[in-house]
Amino acid sequence: MRRLRASASLRGLVRETQLSPARLVLPLFIAESGPARAPIAALPGVARLSLAAAAEEAAEAGSLGIAAVMLFGVPTEKDEQGSSAWDPDGVVQLAVAAIKRAAPQLLVITDVCLCEYTSHGHCGVLREDGAVDNDATLELLARTAVSHARAGADIVAPSDMMDGRVGAIRSELDGEGFDETPILAYSAKFASAFFGPFRDAAGSAPAFGDRRGYQMDPANGSEAVREALLDVSEGADMIMVKPALAYGDVIAAVKQQTRLPVAAYNVSGEYAMVKAASSAGALEERAAVLEILLSLHRAGADAIISYHAKDAARWLAEER
Numbered sequence: 001m002r003r004l005r006a007s008a009s010l011r012g013l014v015r016e017t018q019l020s021p022a023r024l025v026l027p028l029f030i031a032e033s034g035p036a037r038a039p040i041a042a043l044p045g046v047a048r049l050s051l052a053a054a055a056e057e058a059a060e061a062g063s064l065g066i067a068a069v070m071l072f073g074v075p076t077e078k079d080e081q082g083s084s085a086w087d088p089d090g091v092v093q094l095a096v097a098a099i100k101r102a103a104p105q106l107l108v109i110t111d112v113c114l115c116e117y118t119s120h121g122h123c124g125v126l127r128e129d130g131a132v133d134n135d136a137t138l139e140l141l142a143r144t145a146v147s148h149a150r151a152g153a154d155i156v157a158p159s160d161m162m163d164g165r166v167g168a169i170r171s172e173l174d175g176e177g178f179d180e181t182p183i184l185a186y187s188a189k190f191a192s193a194f195f196g197p198f199r200d201a202a203g204s205a206p207a208f209g210d211r212r213g214y215q216m217d218p219a220n221g222s223e224a225v226r227e228a229l230l231d232v233s234e235g236a237d238m239i240m241v242k243p244a245l246a247y248g249d250v251i252a253a254v255k256q257q258t259r260l261p262v263a264a265y266n267v268s269g270e271y272a273m274v275k276a277a278s279s280a281g282a283l284e285e286r287a288a289v290l291e292i293l294l295s296l297h298r299a300g301a302d303a304i305i306s307y308h309a310k311d312a313a314r315w316l317a318e319e320r
């Protein structure tokens with residue numbers, strides 16, 4: 001195929017995959033209290049934002065052509081149940097409204113989970129013995145998703161990995177008149193070492209134990225497809241694979257077998273790794289980031305959630 005590589009225009013003519021800011025989603029951490037921008041040490045260039053700063057950041061993302069923001073709340077109050085997750089005046093609910101006012105065209109996706117809101121840091125409520133109570137958690141997740149939709153969220157994204165949550169959320173949304181709100185299901189979320197910086201940023205590290213009781217074993221690819229198909233049968237509109245970089249095979253398999261839109265989450269540890277290597281002079285950041293994002297799209301991801309989204313959108317614009 002060397003004949004088709006001889007010039008930039010030939011390469012462009014036969015290129016199979018094209019990245020665009022319209023496929024990118026920027027995650028935002030919104031803090032209920034604290035300064036306008038509190039830098040996150042483990043994620044250089046990323047900060048926890050106040051409501052006003054989040055609205056500004058979202059407007060900037062929109063002006064760069066980024067499709068959506070994905071919101072994570074950092075509440076001041078936590079309890080056993082994670083009740084601030086479904087508070088109509090909770091941090092995410094207020095942020096959705098503020099962002100919708102500042103950037104009406106931008107899509108707002110909300111992460112639906114309890115770990116940022118529970119005092120113990122697990123993604124669901126606990127039984128007496130300290131294990132997560134799957135079924136008792138479903139109702140709370142559904143309530144949280146409805147409160148996000150009511151605040152104006154365009155898409156809700158449950159990331160808890162409880163069994164049956166997509167069905168529970170779908171029926172609660174439908175019952176409350178939000179039958180047009182899509183669900184982006186984190187179907188294949190692996191118990192990963194790459195979430196470390198996120199847990200610092202969101203203050204959501206489990207106080208004891210780990211998440212291997214509900215997140216997937218990184219050894220299992222077929223199980224990821226099975227989880228995705230199950231979520232499809234419960235009404236998922238889009239499927240998420242997370243993390244992304246070490247899971248290209250899973251992205252491809254899920255895309256092939258569900259034929260639904262697939263999102264890949266280029267997570268905090270993946271971002272931190274590129275940042276550290278670039279600042280040490282080991283990687284050229286721009287080229288590395290664009291290659292990573294392109295590879296996720298090539299693997300089958302329609303949408304890519306990345307902390308690099310703003311830089312990537314600027315670089316892509318320059319390439320035109």
Ligand code: PBG
Nearest residue numbers: 113115159194195198267268269
């Ligand atoms: C929790 C959640 C996690 C992330 C998003 N929501 C991970 C976890 O602590 O299990 C990770 C995102 C990232 O690392 O960027 N439901």
Ligand code: ZN
Nearest residue numbers: 113114115123
């Ligand atoms: Zn969680």
